Amino acid sequence: MSNKVRILIAKPGLDGHDRGAKFISRALRDAGYEVIYTGIRQTPEQIVAAAIQEDVDFLGLSILSGAHNVLFKKITDILNQKKIDDIILFAGGVIPEGDIPGLKSLGFKAIFTPGANSKEIVDFIENEYKNK
Amino acid sequence: MKKEYQESVKKVIDRFPERKKEFLSGSSEKIERLYTPDDTQAIDFETEIGYPGLFPYTRGVQPTMYRGRFWTMRQYAGFGNAEESNRRYKYLLEQGQTGLSIAFDLCTQIGLDSDDPMSVGEVGKVGVAIDSLADMETLFDGIPLDKVSTSMTINAPAAILLAMYIAVAEKQGVSRKQLKGTIQNDILKEYMARGTYIFPPEPSMRLITNTFQYCSENIPGWNTISVSGYHIREAGSSAVQEIAFTIADGIAYIESAIKAGLDVNSFAPRISFFFNAHNDLFEEIAKFRAARKLWAYIMKERFGVKSPKSMKLRFHTQTGGSTLTAQQPDNNIVRVAIQTLAAVLGGTQSLHTNSRDEALSLPTEDSVRIALRTQQIVANESGVANTIDPLAGSYFVESLTKKMESEAKQYIKKIDEMGGMVHAIEMGYPQKQIQESSYNYQKQIEKGERIIVGVNKFTIEKEVPKDLLKIDEDVERGQLTKLAELKKNRNSNKVKESLEKIRETARSNKNMMPVFLEAVKNYITLGEICGVLREEFGEYTEG
Numbered sequence: 001m002s003n004k005v006r007i008l009i010a011k012p013g014l015d016g017h018d019r020g021a022k023f024i025s026r027a028l029r030d031a032g033y034e035v036i037y038t039g040i041r042q043t044p045e046q047i048v049a050a051a052i053q054e055d056v057d058f059l060g061l062s063i064l065s066g067a068h069n070v071l072f073k074k075i076t077d078i079l080n081q082k083k084i085d086d087i088i089l090f091a092g093g094v095i096p097e098g099d100i101p102g103l104k105s106l107g108f109k110a111i112f113t114p115g116a117n118s119k120e121i122v123d124f125i126e127n128e129y130k131n132k
Numbered sequence: 133m134k135k136e137y138q139e140s141v142k143k144v145i146d147r148f149p150e151r152k153k154e155f156l157s158g159s160s161e162k163i164e165r166l167y168t169p170d171d172t173q174a175i176d177f178e179t180e181i182g183y184p185g186l187f188p189y190t191r192g193v194q195p196t197m198y199r200g201r202f203w204t205m206r207q208y209a210g211f212g213n214a215e216e217s218n219r220r221y222k223y224l225l226e227q228g229q230t231g232l233s234i235a236f237d238l239c240t241q242i243g244l245d246s247d248d249p250m251s252v253g254e255v256g257k258v259g260v261a262i263d264s265l266a267d268m269e270t271l272f273d274g275i276p277l278d279k280v281s282t283s284m285t286i287n288a289p290a291a292i293l294l295a296m297y298i299a300v301a302e303k304q305g306v307s308r309k310q311l312k313g314t315i316q317n318d319i320l321k322e323y324m325a326r327g328t329y330i331f332p333p334e335p336s337m338r339l340i341t342n343t344f345q346y347c348s349e350n351i352p353g354w355n356t357i358s359v360s361g362y363h364i365r366e367a368g369s370s371a372v373q374e375i376a377f378t379i380a381d382g383i384a385y386i387e388s389a390i391k392a393g394l395d396v397n398s399f400a401p402r403i404s405f406f407f408n409a410h411n412d413l414f415e416e417i418a419k420f421r422a423a424r425k426l427w428a429y430i431m432k433e434r435f436g437v438k439s440p441k442s443m444k445l446r447f448h449t450q451t452g453g454s455t456l457t458a459q460q461p462d463n464n465i466v467r468v469a470i471q472t473l474a475a476v477l478g479g480t481q482s483l484h485t486n487s488r489d490e491a492l493s494l495p496t497e498d499s500v501r502i503a504l505r506t507q508q509i510v511a512n513e514s515g516v517a518n519t520i521d522p523l524a525g526s527y528f529v530e531s532l533t534k535k536m537e538s539e540a541k542q543y544i545k546k547i548d549e550m551g552g553m554v555h556a557i558e559m560g561y562p563q564k565q566i567q568e569s570s571y572n573y574q575k576q577i578e579k580g581e582r583i584i585v586g587v588n589k590f591t592i593e594k595e596v597p598k599d600l601l602k603i604d605e606d607v608e609r610g611q612l613t614k615l616a617e618l619k620k621n622r623n624s625n626k627v628k629e630s631l632e633k634i635r636e637t638a639r640s641n642k643n644m645m646p647v648f649l650e651a652v653k654n655y656i657t658l659g660e661i662c663g664v665l666r667e668e669f670g671e672y673t674e675g
Contacts, residue, residue: 013238013253013254014239014241014242014244014251014254014328015238015258015327016322016326016327016328016329017326017327017367018327019367019368019454019570023368023570023571026571027574040327040674041327043249043250065238065257065258066257066258066494066603067253067254069253070252070605071252071253074252074253094458094491094492094493096493096602098600098602113458113491114458114491115458115459115491115584115586115587117578117588118578119578
C-alpha cells in the first residue's frame, strides 16, 4: 500500500474521551498511512476545513456522546455544499446498530463500534482506496 | 522456595508446558506462579497492614466496615431533561438505591447553555441538561435533600452547580448543615484524561480552593472534591498509574489550598476519591488497599495532619466502562459482578455498577435494575461483606499491594521532581504514560495475547440488541423553548448586576461562591456565568 494515503481522524462534539481516536490514529500510522488527529471538541466546520487543508483521502469520525446523528449530518451537509465527494467517510464509537443504516445513507462507508479491531479498519481502508 | 516444589514444577512443565510463557495482570504486571510467606515477610503487620479504622487504613477506613452498613449503592444516572431524570431518580430510590448520582450532559459540564451553537446535538445526550436554577428545581422536585445524599459529576463549573444545589435546598427549607453529597470538582484529570475543562489550570484551581473554603465554613457534610482516577483508567492507564496520578492530583489540590491560606486540617477531611474497578480481581483489590495506605502516609508525613479524618482515603468506585463490550452485551453482567467484588473486597464506600448495554447506548431501566441487583446480591447473598478485608494476609494480595504501592510512589516522586502535577500535565507527562499503556493494552487484545470473551475469542455471529434507550431529539427543542422563556421573563437589571458582580469578584481574590449563589438565585444561566468567567480567566486548549 502506498504511504501517500492521508487520513484525518476527528472528534466532533463535546466529549473528551479520545482513547479510541488516539489508538486508531497510532495504529493507522503504524500501518504506514499519514494520519492527522484533530484533537477533541471540533465543530463540523473545523473538521471539514481541516480535511480540505490536509487534502485527505479518508475522514474518520470518533464519537461517544450520542450526538452522531446530528453532527455527522452537519459534516456531510457541509461537504455536499462544498461539492466535495472524493473523501471517504467512516466512523467509530458508541453508535447503536439502529442508527447505522441512517449514517450509511449519509455516505459513511463503515461504522466501527466498540471491540472493532484495527486490522478491520486497515483492511477497510485498503479496499476502499483500491476501489476509489 | 522449597527445592522439592521447584523440582516437581520443573518436571511437570517439561511434560506439560504452562498456558503462557508469562502471566500478566490486567495492567500488564508480571504475576508469579506462586506466592509464599517469602513474599510477605518484609511486610510489617502493624505499620503496613494493621487494623481497619486505624492508621494506615490499608484494611479499610472504618472499624466495622460493611458489618455496620453496606456501601452506598449509587447508580450514575441522568439523561434528557430534568423531568425525565427526576422520574428515573425516583424509580431508582424506590428500587433500593441509597444515594443519587447525577450525570450532566456535556454542554452543562462545559458551561454552555443549551442554546449555544456548540451545544447542537449534545443537549440531554449523556446526562441531564441544566441551564439554570429552574432546571435544578425540576430535577430535585419531590426529592428531600435532607434525606438523600447527592453526587454530582461536574468538574469545571462545579462551584456553580453546587450553588444551584444549595439554592434548591433553601427552597425546600433544608439547611446547609443537613446537605450531604459530593461534587467531582477535579479539574486536573480533565486536562489529563477526560477533556471537559473550561478554564486554564490556575483559575480552575482557584475555583476549587474557593469551594473548599466555602464548604468548610457552610456545608460541613459536603465532600468538596472527588479526586478521580476513574477517568485516568478509562483513558487507558494501568492500575498503578490510576492510583499514582490520582494521589498526585490530590497532593496538588492540598498544596494549592495551603498556598491560598487555608488550614489543611479544615478541608482535608472532606476530600474524597473515585476509582475504577476492572476485571483483574486481585490486582484491583490490591490497588484499593495500596491507595489507602499511600494516602494515609502522605497526609501524615508530608502534610502533618493530626486528625485521622484527614488521613482516611474514602472512595467511590465505578465498574470499568471501557471493559464492557458491544458484542454479546449480556456478558457484561458477569464482568460487572467480578468488578463489584473487587470494589467491595477493596473496601469501597460507594459503588456504581455499569449496565450491560453501555457499550451501545445509555442504559435502559431494565439494565440499570440488573446492575443495581448485582450489588444487592453481592451485599446480601455472597457473604463477602460479613468480615472486613478478608484477603489480608494472603501472600499474593499483600505482596501485590506492596508492589503497587512502591511503583505508585515512584510515579509520585517523578511528578514531584517535575514541580507537581500541574507542571507535569503541562509537560504532557501523565498523558503520555497513559497513552502508552492504552496502546499496549489494545495491541495485546488485537494480537490475541489478552482474551476478551465474545470479542477475540468465543465469538458468535453478531446479535442485534433490542430495546436500547434513545434520547429523543425533541429534548433539545423543549430545552431551548424553556430557556428562551426563562430569559424573557427575568429581571434584566438583576441579570446585568449579577454578571457584573461575578466579573468584579473574578478579578479580585475573593471567594466566588457567594456571588455564584446570588446569581443562580436570580436565574442567571450557567452559560452566562461561565461566559463572563471565560472572558476573565481565558479558555484552556490542549497543547
